[in-house]
Amino acid sequence: MSRQEPGPGGPLSGLPRRVRVVEVGPRDGLQNEPGRIATADKIAYVDLLSAAGFAMIEATSFVSPRAVPQLADAAEVMAGIARRPGTQYLALVPNLRGFERAVAAGVRAVAVFTSATETFARRNINATIAESLENFRPVLAGARREGFWARGYISMAFGCPFEGDVAPAAVLDVAQRLLDLGVDEVSVGDTIGVATPRGVEEVAGLLLRHIPAEQLAVHFHDTRGTALANVLLALQLGIQVVDASSGGLGGCPFAPGAAGNLATEDLLYLLRGLGIETGLDLDKVVAASRFIAEKLGHAPASKYLQACAAATTP
Ligand code: HMG
Ligand code: MG
Numbered sequence: 001m002s003r004q005e006p007g008p009g010g011p012l013s014g015l016p017r018r019v020r021v022v023e024v025g026p027r028d029g030l031q032n033e034p035g036r037i038a039t040a041d042k043i044a045y046v047d048l049l050s051a052a053g054f055a056m057i058e059a060t061s062f063v064s065p066r067a068v069p070q071l072a073d074a075a076e077v078m079a080g081i082a083r084r085p086g087t088q089y090l091a092l093v094p095n096l097r098g099f100e101r102a103v104a105a106g107v108r109a110v111a112v113f114t115s116a117t118e119t120f121a122r123r124n125i126n127a128t129i130a131e132s133l134e135n136f137r138p139v140l141a142g143a144r145r146e147g148f149w150a151r152g153y154i155s156m157a158f159g160c161p162f163e164g165d166v167a168p169a170a171v172l173d174v175a176q177r178l179l180d181l182g183v184d185e186v187s188v189g190d191t192i193g194v195a196t197p198r199g200v201e202e203v204a205g206l207l208l209r210h211i212p213a214e215q216l217a218v219h220f221h222d223t224r225g226t227a228l229a230n231v232l233l234a235l236q237l238g239i240q241v242v243d244a245s246s247g248g249l250g251g252c253p254f255a256p257g258a259a260g261n262l263a264t265e266d267l268l269y270l271l272r273g274l275g276i277e278t279g280l281d282l283d284k285v286v287a288a289s290r291f292i293a294e295k296l297g298h299a300p301a302s303k304y305l306q307a308c309a310a311a312t313t314p
Contacts (some may be wrong), residue, residue: 003238016240018277020056021267022187022217023049023285026077027058028091028261039073041081041295045075048288049246050084053280055277058111058243061092061161062101068253078105088149094125094132099139104144110143112136112183113153118169119162120155120191124254128261133177140182145284150185152178153219153283157188157203158195168206175216185215187243190230192258193223197233204237217241219247219261222248227262228270235276242267247289247300263302265289 002014026046030037042060049057065072074091083089088109093099102110114132115121121129136152143150154161159173162276175186188203195200195203200218207216218229218234220243231242248263268282286308300306 001032004187009282011236012274015274015276016238018240018279019235019271020212020241021054021264021271021280022056022058022090022241022243023052023054023264023276024058024219024243024245024261025049025247025249025264025288026247027061027071027090028243028252029245029247029292030072031061031251032250032258032260033070035296037070037295039076039080041292042073045288045292045295046077046089046290047080050082050087051281052284052288054087055279056088056090056109057285058090058092062105062107063092063094065108074104075101077255078102078107090149090151094152095101096138096142097137099142103142107148108146109149109188110139111151111153112139112178113155114174114178115155115160116174117156117160117163120160120255123162124155124252129174133174136178136181150183151187151217152181152183152185153187153189154178155189155191155252155255158190158199159192161192168203171203172206172210175211179211179215185217185241186211187217187219187241189219190221190227191252191255193221193227195220195230196226197229200230200233200256201237204234204239208238213238213240215237217243221250221258221260222262223257223259231262231267231270235274242312246302247293247305248302249292249296249300260301263289263300263304265302265304267310269304278303287297
């Protein structure tokens with residue numbers, strides 16, 4: 001992907017021309033909702049997001065249904081969605097069992113997930129970081145054999161509720177191991193939304209000195225309102241893939257204090273203002289968020305959606 005001309009050399013020069021937004025609402029969003037959502041509504045939600053034009057939608061996860069009962073219907077969701085040509089439907093898998101379930105459900109792009117800190121790895125996937133990477137080895141070998149695209153997540157990359165500060169070198173180490181195992185892309189997660197642009201500069205800056213930008217994505221939760229500032233800094237550093245969830249749904253049941261992901265609408269409004277292409281239809285993302293918000297029975301966190309509701313958005 002190319003970058004904008006430096007222009008007059010101001011602080012916004014050198015931004016990417018195009019950003020790929022990975023929509024994670026159906027997975028990261030719905031995994032954290034306390035109420036039960038009907039499978040048909042999940043399917044309709046993914047279909048509405050497909051209509052908005054995403055190249056990648058994280059549709060569900062094939063984890064232990066005891067760990068995340070909200071997504072126990074992963075296979076039914078995958079069977080029910082209308083697959084739009086040009087969209088990849090990504091699913092989280094923690095181990096070989098999850099991979100086999102995903103393959104049987106017709107998934108063709110998978111994401112493995114671990115942590116930069118040992119405590120969260122244990123709490124989230126009941127493994128050390130090293131054990132989790134060993135669990136991913138057969139998954140990623142299988143993905144390569146099947147011709148699947150694969151992503152690796154690193155949670156707690158900017159700070160951890162259990163261990164506090166996280167050394168950027170620890171994030172780099174896990175990222176390199178994931179790439180050695182064969183993931184196509186590493187998504188660096190601010191699971192509990194503690195990052196500020198300073199931390200992004202430290203972590204993403206270090207990663208970019210060792211890993212091509214094409215293999216990196218950022219995944220910010222917006223717990224403290226810093227996600228958009230973090231995205232801008234990440235783009236300035238050269239990152240061109242950003243995760244977001246429609247309406248700002250999201251959180252991790254195993255990370256105390258994790259609020260929703262950066263809202264896709266808020267991200268798209270920023271990117272549009274910066275003249276960055278995404279190929280996405282913002283109004284259709286809004287329609288998807290409104291649909292699922294009604295099913296969830298609570299208002300979305302997205303500022304853009306709130307502004308729409310107040311009819312103040314141009
Ligand atoms: P475990 O208990 O150590 O696993 O859990 P196990 O291998 O001992 O298996 C225990 C039981 O689970 C067995 O069933 C297995 O068959 C079953 P039993 O014999 O007792 O009836 N099982 C499975 N069932 C279905 N699908 C599977 C599967 N694996 C085992 N794949 C395990 C380990 C990893 C399975 C569990 O801890 C787990 O599922 N964790 C998932 C946690 C999760 O989904 N967290 C949220 C996603 S991560 C996130 O949100 C962060 C991210 O957004 C980035 C960021 O924000 O930082 C990605
Ligand atoms: Mg997340």
